[in-house]
Amino acid sequence: MRSISTDKELAYLYERVLYFAKQFNRTLPEMRFFILEGMEFASLLEKKVYPTSPLNIWEGKRMVTKKYRIQSGQESTLYYEVVQTGNPSYAYLNHSNSAMTQASVMAHVVGHCEFSELNVLHDSNLDRTEYVMHLVRKVDLSRNQMGDKYYLNYWNACESAVPLIAPSSQFNLANSVDTDTAMSIDYEEKSADKNRGKASLMPVSSTLSKLIQSGQKFDAFADELSKKKRQETLSRKGYSLKAPCQDIMGFLRNYAPTSRAERAILDYLYVTHLTHDFVIKTQIMNEGWAMYWEKKIMTELFKEKAVKGIIEYSKVFSGVCYPRPYFARNPYHLGYNLWKHVEGLYRDGKVSLDYFEETDLEKKKNWKKPADSDVLSQMEHLITTVTDYEFLRRFLTSDLVHELHLNRIDRRQAEYLRITKEDIYDMNQNWVWLNPDPIKEEMLKFYTSFGRPRIYIIDNDFHDGGLLLFHRDDKKLLRKDWIKPTLRNLNIIWKSGVFLLSKSTLYSYYASKYNETIVTPVTFETVMERMMKNQKPFVLE
Numbered sequence: 001m002r003s004i005s006t007d008k009e010l011a012y013l014y015e016r017v018l019y020f021a022k023q024f025n026r027t028l029p030e031m032r033f034f035i036l037e038g039m040e041f042a043s044l045l046e047k048k049v050y051p052t053s054p055l056n057i058w059e060g061k062r063m064v065t066k067k068y069r070i071q072s073g074q075e076s077t078l079y080y081e082v083v084q085t086g087n088p089s090y091a092y093l094n095h096s097n098s099a100m101t102q103a104s105v106m107a108h109v110v111g112h113c114e115f116s117e118l119n120v121l122h123d124s125n126l127d128r129t130e131y132v133m134h135l136v137r138k139v140d141l142s143r144n145q146m147g148d149k150y151y152l153n154y155w156n157a158c159e160s161a162v163p164l165i166a167p168s169s170q171f172n173l174a175n176s177v178d179t180d181t182a183m184s185i186d187y188e189e190k191s192a193d194k195n196r197g198k199a200s201l202m203p204v205s206s207t208l209s210k211l212i213q214s215g216q217k218f219d220a221f222a223d224e225l226s227k228k229k230r231q232e233t234l235s236r237k238g239y240s241l242k243a244p245c246q247d248i249m250g251f252l253r254n255y256a257p258t259s260r261a262e263r264a265i266l267d268y269l270y271v272t273h274l275t276h277d278f279v280i281k282t283q284i285m286n287e288g289w290a291m292y293w294e295k296k297i298m299t300e301l302f303k304e305k306a307v308k309g310i311i312e313y314s315k316v317f318s319g320v321c322y323p324r325p326y327f328a329r330n331p332y333h334l335g336y337n338l339w340k341h342v343e344g345l346y347r348d349g350k351v352s353l354d355y356f357e358e359t360d361l362e363k364k365k366n367w368k369k370p371a372d373s374d375v376l377s378q379m380e381h382l383i384t385t386v387t388d389y390e391f392l393r394r395f396l397t398s399d400l401v402h403e404l405h406l407n408r409i410d411r412r413q414a415e416y417l418r419i420t421k422e423d424i425y426d427m428n429q430n431w432v433w434l435n436p437d438p439i440k441e442e443m444l445k446f447y448t449s450f451g452r453p454r455i456y457i458i459d460n461d462f463h464d465g466g467l468l469l470f471h472r473d474d475k476k477l478l479r480k481d482w483i484k485p486t487l488r489n490l491n492i493i494w495k496s497g498v499f500l501l502s503k504s505t506l507y508s509y510y511a512s513k514y515n516e517t518i519v520t521p522v523t524f525e526t527v528m529e530r531m532m533k534n535q536k537p538f539v540l541e
Contacts, residue, residue: 001040001051001092004033010093010102013306017106020300026114026293029087029124033106036092041082042066044092048272049084050132054139054265057152058159081105085116085275086128100309104316107297111290115282118383121168123278128271135268142261151265157489158265162273164248164455168281171456173254176245179238243531244456244470244524248490251457256493266493280450284388288335291321295336323405326439337404339379342395346375389447392440401436406443408433453478455500458527458537466497466510468538472524473503483507484514501538 004010014033021028036044046063047053083091091109093102116124125131143151166172237255245251253266279286295317302310321333345351349369358364371378382391401407407425409417414424414432426433453476455469462468467490471478483500487509490498497510506517519540527537 001034001036004035004093007035009099010035013099013103013301014106016301016304016306017103017110017297020297021107021110021293023300024293024296026110027117028110028113029085029089029117031089031091031109031113033091033093033109035095037095038070039067041092041094042070044082049082049090050129050136050272051090052133052136054136054268055143056155058156081108083109083112084129085113085124087117087124087126088129089113089116089124090129098309098312100307100313101316103301103307104294104298104313107294107301108290110297111293112286114293115286115289115383116278118380119278119282119286119387120383120385121278121282121387123275123282132268132272135264135271138264139268142264145259145261154262154492155265157492158249158269160486160489161249161252161493162269163452165250165270165273166246166248166277167250167274168277169246171244171246173245173247173250176241176243176247176457177251177255178240178242241457241460241531244458244527244537246454246456248455248457248469251460252490252493255460257495258493262493281387281389281447283331284329284335284338285383285386285391286335287331288337288339289383291317291332291336292339323408325409326401326406326443329406329443334404334406338391338395338400341400342379342382343375345395346371346378351378389444392443396440396443398436398440401439402433405433407436407439449474449476452476458501458531462499462538463497463510463540466499466508467494469498469500470524470527470537471500471502478502484509487514506540 004014010033018031043063044051046059046066053059081091083089089109091106093105097105113124116122146154239255249266249270253263253270256266258266298307298313301307302313321336322330323333324330347370348367349355349371350367352369352371354369355364355367358367386394402425409419409432411427411430411432419432419434423434424432425435454472454474456472457467458470459466459468469490483502484507487498487500487507491509497508499510500507501519501522504518504521506519508515508517517540522538530537
């Protein structure tokens with residue numbers, strides 16, 4: 001690994017890319033570029049795109065396998081773009097790429113870094129990479145304290161909980177856990193009683209609030225008892241669950257009984273995998289924004305002849321933006337074309353009340369009434385306020401679905417999927433086009449659970465300190481062969497019984513024993529209602 005400053009040509013290209021980024025008034029953190037060999041790239045990917053990682057037997061084994069696959073020609077080491085956002089951001093260039101490709105990667109990174117700075121989920125932290133390197137040293141010290149055998153056992157347990165990270169969920173730690181901060185109890189009780197997602201403007205007694213609500217029955221004794229229970233829980237543990245918590249690993253990291261060595265492992269794995277939630281929720285906007293600015297900056301570089309190979313670049317760009325059907329969407333293709341579409345809408349003034357209220361179809365077709373505000377600032381405002389779900393909901397239309405070939409499937413694949421004639425919109429000897437109308441809704445369904453089962457912590461004191469998880473019934477089945485090992489691993493972290501309620505079955509792992517018990521199922525809404533009333537969300541009869 002070496003700095004980009006060691007290569008005069010690349011250092012010059014970086015200066016030009018940065019110059020045009022500033023000319024376009026981009027909001028950027030400090031960006032640091034490094035040049036890597038092919039095997040260094042492979043190793044970097046195993047380290048989750050950080051320069052260092054803790055000593056880990058599994059990473060070593062995976063690297064041995066990857067090296068063999070690369071050397072035997074089964075896997076390529078041609079990586080175009082690898083970046084770890086933050087401030088500063090770290091981006092890596094493959095030494096074997098051409099100057100034109102290196103310039104396009106740097107221009108692409110400009111888009112990613114700005115998006116991470118501006119987006120509503122904000123995936124850019126000060127000294128993120130440096131903090132991870134600090135955590136690496138802490139984990140390596142922990143290995144010496146714990147001993148290799150227990151270290152590997154605990155590491156494996158924590159790594160199995162990585163898919164249970166959800167910091168941006170509606171049911172994240174901030175919204176699900178009461179802490180012992182002053183005034184927090186009355187604020188949250190008042191919000192829960194009204195069943196609204198709004199905080200009080202001033203601390204008001206929940207008892208008084210209920211008394212003055214007309215037409216409601218009120219048991220003052222029960223209310224005070226409920227409040228006392230919550231205060232006792234807070235004073236005993238420093239926290240209590242007020243709603244289901246989907247960020248399970250975040251909860252374990254903060255509240256599981258751990259030693260300093262164990263906590264270091266949880267910290268490292270949580271921080272290094274935290275970005276996955278951001279990536280999955282903003283991938284289309286993010287990759288599209290990066291492609292948008294890559295093309296603009298590369299156009300300027302070609303104009304001033306800082307790089308050559310515009311035909312080669314056009315081929316690469318079109319290949320990267322090749323359309324795929326909606327269920328295997330290409331985020332580069334969909335994101336870039338959606339941003340260009342949005343740019344056109346704002347430029348012609350079609351994102352306005354006047355346009356939507358216009359009833360003359362001919363006028364709407366030829367509408368061109370630019371708004372007073374700058375088009376680019378409107379696009380930036382979208383980045384700061386929405387994620388992929390809202391972006392698609394607002395701007396993806398049936399016409400655009402067809403235009404971008406999101407409804408196009410290879411004929412052989414269509415036959416394999418048993419596509420019926422009723423669903424076919426158009427076809428030729430190579431392709432089948434589906435009816436575009438329902439595709440937008442099908443794409444939006446993905447953002448409900450991202451193809452994963454939704455699991456929540458609903459009780460941290462179930463059966464004498466046990467942790468009770470709840471599987472929300474949304475037609476996403478759990479893999480039976482994963483339940484036992486996952487509960488066993490969570491048991492290692494929580495150091496007490498761990499239970500999972502899924503439909504009519506209660507799975508438990510306690511005192512090294514695994515059991516399955518048939519129970520009366522409860523709905524997620526019932527669980528929510530009971531927790532808001534400070535009642536046990538589930539009681540084993």
